[in-house]
Amino acid sequence: xxxxxxxxxxxxxxxxxxxxxxxxxxxxxxxxxxxxxxxxxxxxxxxxxxxxxxxxxxxxxxxxxxxxxxxxxxxxxxxxxxxxxxxxxxxxxxxxxxxxxxxxxxxxxxxxxxxxxxxxxxxxxxxxxxxxxxxxxxxxxxxxxxxxxxxxxxxxxxxxxxxxxxxxxxxxxxxx
Numbered sequence: 001x002x003x004x005x006x007x008x009x010x011x012x013x014x015x016x017x018x019x020x021x022x023x024x025x026x027x028x029x030x031x032x033x034x035x036x037x038x039x040x041x042x043x044x045x046x047x048x049x050x051x052x053x054x055x056x057x058x059x060x061x062x063x064x065x066x067x068x069x070x071x072x073x074x075x076x077x078x079x080x081x082x083x084x085x086x087x088x089x090x091x092x093x094x095x096x097x098x099x100x101x102x103x104x105x106x107x108x109x110x111x112x113x114x115x116x117x118x119x120x121x122x123x124x125x126x127x128x129x130x131x132x133x134x135x136x137x138x139x140x141x142x143x144x145x146x147x148x149x150x151x152x153x154x155x156x157x158x159x160x161x162x163x164x165x166x167x168x169x170x171x172x173x174x175x176x
Contacts, residue, residue, distance in 0.1 A: 066086075066123070069115050069118055070114055071122045072122065072123050074093075075125070075126075075131055076130065076131045076133055076134040079093075079125065079134055080152075082121070083123075083149055083152050086121045088150070088151055089120065090121070090173050090174055091120070091122075091148070092113070092120055092122050092123070092147075092148050092166075093138075093148075093149065094110050094124040095124075095143060095144060095146070096143050097128070103144045110122065113167070120170065120174065142159050145158070146158040146159075146166050146169070148173050155173060
């Protein structure tokens with residue numbers, strides 16, 4: 001889960017929106033414009049304002065997020081929320097395993113596609129025992145399997161390491 005913070009300073013100071021991972025400490029402007037200190041989440045809850053700097057946190061409202069131009073790893077808990085958040089965008093899911101040779105061949109090509117098609121959401125799911133319920137729900141039989149979804153529904157499937165077939169399927173769905 002990402003923690004998005006936006007720092008708003010008094011009018012004489014400029015500000016930049018900041019994005020932090022929830023795993024890292026949160027840096028807040030404290031005693032002066034050049035001094036930083038680390039504050040805990042509990043201190044954030046106590047006060048959202050510190051020396052004229054207003055902190056707005058989206059920790060409570062931000063769920064799993066994707067970034068345009070890259071592949072996002074999902075699991076059984078994050079897959080459907082991300083697909084639903086994509087709305088009417090095309091979603092391409094790479095279902096793979098760590099031990100699969102053809103999956104390893106397709107991984108860099110899948111990454112390239114995510115950099116090329118900026119209007120498409122690219123996800124990947126490791127079909128390990130933890131994610132078996134989702135893999136079963138999606139009807140996976142072989143790896144790699146690529147599922148293409150539109151409006152939360154699977155509309156196309158490509159099985160095997162067939163890059164040209166995958167590109168054709170993506171282009172077909174994007175243009176429909």
